[in-house]
Amino acid sequence: MSTASTASPAFELEFERPLTALERQIAQLEAQSDTEGYDISAEVRQLRANHTAMLKKIYASISPANVVKVARAPGRPQAIDYIRSFVKDFCELHGDRHFGDDRAIISGFGRVGPHKCMVIATHKGKDTRERIACNFGCAHPEGYRKALLKMKLAEKFNLPIVSFIDTPGAYPGVGAEERGQAEAIAVNLREMSRLRVPIVSVVIGEGGSGGALGIGVADKAAMMQYAWYSVISPEGCAAILWKAADPVSVAKAAEALKLTAQDNLKLGTVDHIIDEPLGGAHRNPATASDKIEKWITTALRDLKRFKVDNLIAKRYQRLRKLGQVGGE
Amino acid sequence: MSQSPSASSQGVPPTAASLAQQYPPDAPAPRTLAQLTEAGKRSEVPEGLWMRCPSCEAMVYRKNIEQNLNVCTECDHHFRIGADERVEQLCDPGSFEPMWEDLTPLDLLSFVDLKPYSERLRGESKKTGHRDAVLCGKAFVKGRGVVLAAMDSRFMMGSMGCVVGEKITRTIELAIETDLPLIIVSCSGGARMQESTLSLMQMSKTSAALARLDSEGGLFISVLADPTTGGVTASFAMLGDVILAEPKALIGFAGPRVIANTVRQDLPEGFQRSEHLQEKGFVDRIVHRKDLRSEISRIIDYAGK
Numbered sequence: 001m002s003t004a005s006t007a008s009p010a011f012e013l014e015f016e017r018p019l020t021a022l023e024r025q026i027a028q029l030e031a032q033s034d035t036e037g038y039d040i041s042a043e044v045r046q047l048r049a050n051h052t053a054m055l056k057k058i059y060a061s062i063s064p065a066n067v068v069k070v071a072r073a074p075g076r077p078q079a080i081d082y083i084r085s086f087v088k089d090f091c092e093l094h095g096d097r098h099f100g101d102d103r104a105i106i107s108g109f110g111r112v113g114p115h116k117c118m119v120i121a122t123h124k125g126k127d128t129r130e131r132i133a134c135n136f137g138c139a140h141p142e143g144y145r146k147a148l149l150k151m152k153l154a155e156k157f158n159l160p161i162v163s164f165i166d167t168p169g170a171y172p173g174v175g176a177e178e179r180g181q182a183e184a185i186a187v188n189l190r191e192m193s194r195l196r197v198p199i200v201s202v203v204i205g206e207g208g209s210g211g212a213l214g215i216g217v218a219d220k221a222a223m224m225q226y227a228w229y230s231v232i233s234p235e236g237c238a239a240i241l242w243k244a245a246d247p248v249s250v251a252k253a254a255e256a257l258k259l260t261a262q263d264n265l266k267l268g269t270v271d272h273i274i275d276e277p278l279g280g281a282h283r284n285p286a287t288a289s290d291k292i293e294k295w296i297t298t299a300l301r302d303l304k305r306f307k308v309d310n311l312i313a314k315r316y317q318r319l320r321k322l323g324q325v326g327g328e
Numbered sequence: 329m330s331q332s333p334s335a336s337s338q339g340v341p342p343t344a345a346s347l348a349q350q351y352p353p354d355a356p357a358p359r360t361l362a363q364l365t366e367a368g369k370r371s372e373v374p375e376g377l378w379m380r381c382p383s384c385e386a387m388v389y390r391k392n393i394e395q396n397l398n399v400c401t402e403c404d405h406h407f408r409i410g411a412d413e414r415v416e417q418l419c420d421p422g423s424f425e426p427m428w429e430d431l432t433p434l435d436l437l438s439f440v441d442l443k444p445y446s447e448r449l450r451g452e453s454k455k456t457g458h459r460d461a462v463l464c465g466k467a468f469v470k471g472r473g474v475v476l477a478a479m480d481s482r483f484m485m486g487s488m489g490c491v492v493g494e495k496i497t498r499t500i501e502l503a504i505e506t507d508l509p510l511i512i513v514s515c516s517g518g519a520r521m522q523e524s525t526l527s528l529m530q531m532s533k534t535s536a537a538l539a540r541l542d543s544e545g546g547l548f549i550s551v552l553a554d555p556t557t558g559g560v561t562a563s564f565a566m567l568g569d570v571i572l573a574e575p576k577a578l579i580g581f582a583g584p585r586v587i588a589n590t591v592r593q594d595l596p597e598g599f600q601r602s603e604h605l606q607e608k609g610f611v612d613r614i615v616h617r618k619d620l621r622s623e624i625s626r627i628i629d630y631a632g633k
Binding site for chain 1: 430437441442459489490491493494519520521526530531532538558563566581591595596599604608610
């Protein structure tokens with residue numbers, strides 16, 4: 001039983017509330033045993049077991065709306081945490097050489113396992129100041145162009161591309177529109193489909209629509225167990241379809257959109273689910289990080305076996321077959 | 329050029345008998361091109377002998393507007409038109425051969441909003457005479473052979489689900505196969521929510537097909553009509569070798585309301601309209617509906633296609 005899963009996160013998810021009382025009790029007992037020297041290890045062990053059982057139960061039947069909450073949890077590891085944890089010798093490269101350096105996109109050389117690669121990621125920011133600078137992970141056109149410029153650099157030097165996705169969506173603002181948000185994403189979709197190096201992508205938190213897909217076209221795509229990936233956020237969907245913003249409508253939209261990792265695997269929009277530690281990646285970032293590293297390393301090893309023309313043909317077939325229609 | 333296995337046999341328009349067999353019994357019966365064209369004449373122009381133009385507010389005689397390509401005779405306001413009417417306006421008379429009309433959307437997610445998606449589809453189908461929001465096929469424009477896709481904003485706001493994505497992709501693949509110029513007339517609210525991530529994937533699918541067309545040296549003329557937004561703009565619509573737009577069409581990624589809510593300020597005058605996009609460098613030419621045929625033809629000629 002790892003202590004990591006009972007450690008109370010710095011924030012509280014509403015649906016995890018039954019756990020918080022237990023966590024407080026455990027912390028209290030531990031503090032007492034430290035200061036007063038009682039041996040209460042048996043009680044603590046019992047409480048921990050209860051805690052684990054409750055955690056398992058809560059997460060076994062987690063609703064899509066709550067998955068969205070976990071994916072957005074402020075303490076959930078972000079791409080930058082995974083980069084710091086397993087991308088060795090990360091060499092960040094800034095800017096799109098036309099307009100600026102969008103902080104919502106991180107890009108640079110790095111090594112994952114034995115593979116030298118180009119890492120592309122959306123970045124939400126770790127504190128308020130950074131979050132504002134990154135627009136909470138919503139990239140502007142210059143961000144998508146920055147990503148493409150670095151990906152073309154990778155192609156030139158035959159480096160595979162690793163993309164981490166965690167964005168509510170592309171930024172919907174006046175400047176973003178005037179600088180061609182739609183064009184920037186469209187060009188990325190077209191160019192990524194024909195880049196002559198392997199591409200793997202992982203949705204680590206939020207996979208918000210075109211903003212996510214704009215760096216997400218891949219040979220192999222994975223999703224973390226409690227990430228979401230959809231054509232629109234549940235809030236956006238509820239606002240359009242029910243003209244509503246209440247939690248019940250949003251939960252209904254989350255359900256209807258089939259946005260969980262399981263649903264996306266079933267639809268074929270991702271190829272693999274990376275399991276998260278019990279209670280989500282935020283309770284045990286090290287384990288989550290190991291699992292992502294392992295998947296990327298293996299996926300890149302497999303993809304590097306293909307001749308480049310076959311790789312591109314296979315990528316096209318993967319994109320081509322997505323979607324089902326009737327009447328044939 | 330490698331094709332999806334199913335696409336190669338799709339070159340032949342389906343027979344009425346095969347259509348009738350596959351079609352759900354409560355949907356309208358398949359129709360001939362003449363009937364389609366008739367349906368297309370029912371545009372978004374409100375019923376009645378006289379009508380008020382929403383742009384200049386003049387009272388105009390409806391028949392005059394219809395005879396004027398559904399453009400206001402007073403102020404040149406371009407009314408939205410259905411795909412059938414678009415095809416009729418653009419193509420040489422009788423030259424359009426519709427393809428893949430038998431493709432039908434599936435309710436894979438059992439999506440229910442105000443009503444079940446399947447029911448919504450039946451309603452839209454009855455209203456428009458089509459099974460989804462795009463009409464594709466081969467045609468001639470001023471004697472030049474083209475492959476054409478025309479989106480239909482009357483069908484669920486022209487939103488792109490799997491059928492629209494698949495038909496657009498097949499149209500692109502047909503352009504590659506035949507080396508004919510590709511023309512896509514877009515008017516769409518974006519990716520269709522009711523097919524969720526699968527709709528999203530139609531963006532990468534169509535864009536990947538356009539990468540192939542581009543690599544093969546094919547010509548793609550993208551025509552943007554009111555409105556072109558969301559996932560359609562952020563995929564094929566913005567990838568034209570030449571991008572034409574009808575006057576004052578709404579063109580953008582995010583909708584104006586979403587942007588206004590985000591930035592909490594009034595949007596600039598004419599924001600996200602064709603003229604604004606041309607000024608910002610994202611549209612090559614703004615073309616009046618009456619000139620669309622000749623503009624397309626001369627671009628085809630310049631490209632030597």
